[in-house]
Each structure stands twice: as structure tokens, then as C-alpha cells.
Amino acid sequence: MTSNRKAIVIGAGPGGLASAMLLAGEGYDVTVYEKQPYIGGRTSRLEFEGYAFDRGATFLMMPQLLEELFESVGRSLHQYVDLVELDPLYQLRFGETRMDATRNREVMKERIEELFPGNGEGYVRFMKEEKLKFDAIAPLLKRPISRITDYIRTDVVKALPKLNAFDTVYGRLSKYYNDERLKYAFTFQAKYLGMSPWECPGTFSILSYLEHEYGLFHPIGGVNAVCDAMAAVVQEYGGTVNTSTGVKKVLSQHGRANGVLLENGEKIEADHVVINADFATAASKLFEDGQLKKYTPEYISSRKYSCSTFMLYLGIDGAVDLPHHTVVFSEDYPKNVDEITRQGVLSADPSIYVHNPSALDPTLAPAGQSALYVLMPVPNLAGVSNWEDIQQEIRSSVLSRLEQEPELAGLSSRIRAEKMITPLDWQEQYHVYRGATFNLAHSLDQMMHRRPHNRFEELEHCWLVGGGTHPGSGLPTIWESARISVKLLMEQDVREGVKMAPRYSAQEVPVWK
Template sequence: MDNGTVAVVGAGPGGLAAAMLLAGGGYRVTVYEKQPQAGGRTSRLELGPFRFDKGPTFLMMPHLLEELFAAVDRSLHDYVELIELDPLYRLQFGELHFEPSRDPARTRELIERHFPGNGAGYLRFMRDEEAKFRRVSPLLQRPFASPRDYIARDVFAALPRLHATDTVYGRLSRYFTDERLKYAFTFQAKYLGMSPWECPGTFTMLSYLEHRYGLFHPIGGVNRVCEAMAQVVGEYGGEVRTATPVRRVLVRDGRACGVELEGGERVAADHVVLNADFATAMNELFEPGQLRKYTPERLAAKKYSCSTCMLYLGLDMEVDMPHHTILFAEDYRRNVEEMMRGRRLSDDPSIYVHNPGRTDPTLAPPGQTALYALMPVPNLEAEIDWREEGERVRARMLARLEREPGLRGLASRIVREAMITPLGWRDDHGVYRGATFNLAHSLDQMMMLRPHNRFQEAANCWLVGGGTHPGSGLPTIFESARISVRLLMEQDRRAARRAGAARRSAASGPHGKGAV
């Protein structure tokens, strides 16, 4: 079966998911990735014998991935071994360590022990969010391209549950009285690169989903999922070409018709799927003046997420810490406001520590550790000179890590190291303004107001990834791929039916008795 050719720009999780679905659906697919390995921000970083996930470090809702693989007659579990994490993570507020799990009874007991009187609020939160998720999830599985898309039964059913005019923090304040417990259920707004005091209340779903469906670690890292999808693309005759940057999306008569590679080669395609960072793609992959809606000025006026400073540390020591730990700032609200509103570095940062060797022995040699530390920081809209500040931030992160009993003496045990600052995200990874989590999820950048899956500026061009509907985060990125592929295939099927009807009409002649 040959349904035509597709060029996919970018081998991130959205591009690879789309490529896998299209290749399995009979399209001839080629994925072009400028980095030397597939995965984009979800790729693997190797430092000698140490292996790290460059970006995302856990899988949530693995049933979505299982459905993607099943759609092309494959089983995810033939390619990736998943380990469920229990507890989900350790949340540290000074001396208090809170380690929730997806066992409601156990988590309620922990909450009552650490935050007396809040256990009933937790159960009420989980009950209310379950009802909310049932209503809202259909909206994450279909496109929003025009006001007509809001006039549907599922939209009207979901609207009262969206809580879009409230904030994540405001919603959690209805369930919990202890500030630390509110933070334990609001920090997930950082997955969207936003402050819980500004992020729409819709996204309290994120903490619910963790507690309801759990967190999973793929042996080898989350990057293994991208490698598995690339493998399936190859099994269906597709190709993933790494170290092959795309210079331009070719557009003729208002339609995307292929890509021009950095070396000058032009490749024709019936469709182009864009998985590159959204704003970077708009600025760099189209001829100047070609786009009307996404001009450089309009892109600059949009709202973007925060950024991150990343430390990848190969240590000649074992680390006695959980798989995931979040070290909350002493004054978490001040920390977030300094970063998001003040656009400055906080003297009291929060830091996420990933210690996957606790679960997975394949990432470092015996007796050693591949440790990953992430500090949320302002994106490049802030007036911070990262060429000077980078080393100071590194020292601040190491100093904070060394306060942990399991990490004392850390700095003297580093044998391999890499760091990515917002400048590195922009210059080395093509991330606009270093905004690691893409476009912000503010009310004016959600659903129909987010870039559409069917690209408005050029026919036969489709968007996938965090910069389109339904948004950033791996589960929604996978949904973006499903939505865009479904739209692409439906368009081709309609075109094929019209062409078939035209041929039959031509064959029947003007009087319906056949051509003479």
C-alpha cells in the first residue's frame, strides 16, 4: 500500500509518533533530524560510560503509548521495559520528606501523618479530578480549528469542569490547608513552564494523573521510547535521517510540497509534518515574508515558558536517594515569583534531582552514578548573561545538592559532567528563547488559540509537538501526533473519494451511457 510521501521535520517524540503512525498506515515516511541522535529534547546524552535522559525523565499514562504502538500492530512492551515507581517521588520541605504513591489509602495515611486534617481533602480532590478528567480528556483528543469546534456536546459537558478562570494554586487551596501540601500538588505546573499562581486551574489534572496512573521508568531512560518508535518506522520501510538539518519547508501555490536540506538537496513530499520547536520553525524554516499569522513580531509577542539549567553528573560514588527528589526552596512562592515575574535568578532555588540508578543499573558502571539535576530559571527574555552566570549557577546548584546527606562530597566525586543553560537550549537545540517547555499554557494560548494541528499558513503542512494543540508534556505531545495524523489521513481519503467519483463520472460520458 502506498498512500504517498511524508517529510517529518524533527525526530522528537511528536515527530516520531506521527512518523510511526503514518508509516504503519502505508505512507512513505522520512524523518529529518538535525541532531546526531533521535529524540530531540527526549534524546539520550552519553558522557563516557554514563547515560542520561537529556529532558523528560519519566513516563505518565503509558496506556497512551500502548495505544500508539497497537495502532500499527506492535506492542510497546516488545521494545521497552517499564518499571513503575513506588513511591512516585520524594518531596522535601526542609526536614519534612513526603513520599506519596498511587495507593490512595497509603497516601491519605501519609498526608494525615505529615499534614494532619488534610486527608479528607486529598480524597475529595482525587474524586473531583477524576470526574473532571473524564469530561476534559475528549477535548485533548481532537482538534480545535474554528469557533464551530466549541459547539459540541463534549465541550459543553467539560466547560463547568475546566476551572480555566481559576489558578492551579487557587484550586488546590479548596482542598488543602497546609501550604507545603498545596505545593506538593501544584509543582506540576512547572511541567508546563508556568507558575501555579498563574497557570489555569484546568491543569490540576496533572497531579491527579500522577497519583491516579503512576509514574514509570523505561529501562535505559525515556529516550528508549523515541528509539523504539524510530525502530518501528524503519520496520515499515520509513527512514530516520539524523544529523540532517532542514533549511526550508518548500511551499508552492499555498501548499507545502517538500523540504530543502541544509546541504541544498530538495526533497518532494505530499505532506510535511513539523515537529521542530514551534517559534524557531516559524522564524527559520519558511521564506521571509511567507507567513502572515506567525511573523517574527507576532511570535515575539507570545508568552513562553520558563527555561531550565541542567547538570548531568557522572559520579564515582553511589547515591542513596530516591529515583525522583524535589528540593523545594525555603520560600517556594518567592522563588517562583522571582523567576517568573521578576525574571531573575533566585538565591533560594528549587532543584529536581533524578537518580535513576536507584531503579536502573544500565546507566552507569557498578559503584558509580549518573545523576541529573534541574533548576528552573527564567527564559532568555530575562537580562541574564549566561556566559557569566552559568558557572555561578552551577556552583549554587552543587552547593545545594551537597547539603543532602546522600550527596555530601559530591563536587569532588564528579568524573564526567555536562551543563545546559537557556543559552545552550537556544543555540545548540533550537529552542526559541530557551523556553524549554515551549509556548505557555495561558488562556489566550489554549485550544483554538494555540497553533492548529492543521497548519493555517500552508496546506498539507501539519504541526505536532508541544507548540500545537493540545500542548506540552509527553502525553499531550503524543495526542498531538494522533490528532494531526488523523486529520492528514482523513483529508487524503476525502481527496481519493473525490478523484474516484470524478473518474467514474468521466468514464460514464455526458449521458451516463459510457464514452463513445
């Protein structure tokens, strides 16, 4: 029978909004509750004194995935978001050596040969072999892997020999290149997972392949514009997005989630609850003792978590002569990474990422000025926790390091507005467990069926989306987690005899099914 079903989504991050959009389009009555006064979570917009920034993610890849998500509910991404492709993808700086990466393969090969003689053919092999790996892996990113028996399915059996799971990202790149700097240029993407390329499973060498194959894009207004677009579709289909409305507890009866208790004391009933809050925070705080027997406090604290980030958002007087994305590598990059991820100490010689979108996007700063975003990877709070004492010292050292770059000389004197986020802020203000901005680490023992599943096994009708579940962190995989969880949710309803009436046009055929 056709029925009305109500779904509550906890958290208006990219995974929660994608889930809400898909559910609303499929005919569910959707209500999103977001604790913060804004949407987007770590992919939200930060505004002050006339400047605007992405709070977190600034790299947008694989727009075709987003296009599919919107098309699946009868909408076009491009009706809502203006995407501009970047060339170069980014500039990488190794001392005096600078490499502008591009998805133009002939040009990229020539640049590699010019800067790192003898490595051009390695790039050609990299693109060819990583494509084969990605083609094998892609189906595994589109469906749940919740049981050991999921590994005997045909697509998994075919993919396993290509996963390079027992190698490392650095090990994989060492098979293509003999120059250490060039290896770093194709392994630094392990930081997107908050991991060291010397420890990150070799599976994730596909990250740099995806950038070079599909390109990087900037949405006008910032990556947060994608979250705004999803929220708009939710509301067009009758859903509600509530900000400044925190959820205190997930309610359940007889082993089945049936609503939420808001922080204001109000109880809201629902047929499904979708959780997009930070996984460890949600498992620790959103459930009564004993409600989840697996995810105990001991279990949560024993997990491996990603590194964190120290952030500066700077309103700068005048233009900044830098590409859209710039990565300044430490002189001793292996030591820098080891200090962050294994030793849990701050590096005296850090690597720093600078985002300079104002040259491309005039909407982010007053005329004649720039919105400059600075990120330094640092240990999470299990390593360094005294940020209230050291934050100004770290700020000064970051600015001092940046001013060694010719284009940024005298940067401090040009700052007109400024905000800072430390790992402690990520935890206390943004509810990110241990300030681990990239969520659970992607070690072998925390991947696929060993990662928290898309449905809480112990609680029916309770679903998980975001970087803390399968297939993992990073925007493309977070959006895939939404597709997986929504499909599971709808299959559950079909088994219970419930059929929904989609709100998009009957002529539209959802491409995600």
C-alpha cells in the first residue's frame, strides 16, 4: 500500500542533507534538526566582517556524483550551483620547486619530465593502472558491506586483487616514481582521510587519480553552496530544515527507533531516524546506556581517529597572487607526517595548505580584498590538548612560515579580519570527537564491514550517514553513504509492505537505483 512515512535527520551536514533530499523526493515527510544556527556542518559557510569562507572542505571532485543525486529526485545540480573547473588543480611547493598539477595528461607529463626527469612514463602508468583499480572499487562504494558474507559477492571477489589493501599509498606511488617530491605530490591526498601515506592502505592511491582524471571544481560562493542547494530541494519537496535545534536523544521502543527527544524537551515521533552527527559523538551522547551494546564508551575511545587541523580564516587587504589551491610542503615531509599521525606532537617545520578563492570568486570578499583560508594538519586531541595556551604562538608561527613565500611577504600587516579554529574548538564548538576533523581513520581494521555500518545493527529503523560509516570520509564517499543508507531504508519499508509515492515527475527515472 502507499503510505506516509516520517523520517527525522539529525544533523544538516552534507550526508544528512543528501539523505533528506533523497527521502523528500521519494515521498517521505522529512524533518532535519541541526544543533548549529547554520547548515552544512564541517562543510558550512563562515562569514564575518564582509568576508565568507568554507569552514572545512574546499576540494570538490567528481561533480557527476552530485549531478546523479540531484537527477535522482528530478532536479538539476546546475539549477542551483555554478561550478567552475580549476586549472591548475593546485600548486605544490617543495622549497624552490613548484609544480602546477593539471588534468591535461600531455601537459602534465611534460611538466613532470621537466621538473623530475625520467618520471613522465610513470605518470602514464599511474593513470592507466589506477583507472583499472578505481573501476573495480567503484561498485563497492555504492552498496553496504555489513557482513563477512558480503565479501563473497562477485564484484568484491573481482575487486579484492586490485585493492592493494596490504600495501600503502606511499608504497603504491613508489612503483611509479623515483623522485620523493613527486611521490609526495600524489600521496598527500591521504591527508583527506587524516592519515599518513606511509600507513594509509594502498587502496586510496585512487584519490590522486580521481583529481587528475575528473578535475577539481569551485562552486561560486564556496563548497557550502552545495549544502544550500540540497536544503533548497528538501524544502521544495515539503521537508523542513530546523537550525539551532539540537537533538538530545534517539528514542526507541522494542529495539526500534521511533523518534527523538529535542534539547528543548519536545518529543518528535518518526518512522525512521537518520544520524549525520559526528559518529563518535553521536554514539557517545545520543543514546541511553545499554541502547547500543556494541558502541560502548570503551569501544569508542579505543578506535583510531584521524589527525586534526589548525585553521586561520583571514580577510586580506588587496589581491593575493596565489593559485586557488596551494600546498607548501615541509622540508622533511616524512618527519612532519610522522609527528602529526604517530608521535602526536606539533611540527617545528609544518606543511601548510592555502586556499585563495577570491581571485576566481568575487562574492567572498569586499571589492579589492581577499578571503584567504589557511590549514595546518596537526595531531588530534589525543596528542596535543593545551590549545588555549599555545594557539597564539601557533598562529604566529604559521604566519611567519607563510611570509617566507614571496607572494605572501608582509601578509600579517594586510590582515583586516580574522578567525581561528583549533582542534579544541572542533571538539567543543563543533562536536567533533577529539577534534579529529576527518573522522575515524581508514586503517584496514576500520574499513568496509569493520567500519560502523549504515544501519545500527542493534536498533531497527536507525541509520547512519557521513564520514564515520561505509564507505568513508571525504565528500564523494559521504554522499555515497547517503545513497546507500536511503536505499537500505526504503528496502526496509518495502519488506514491511510500505510503498512511497515519489514527489518528482513520474517521467524521471532515478539513476541511483
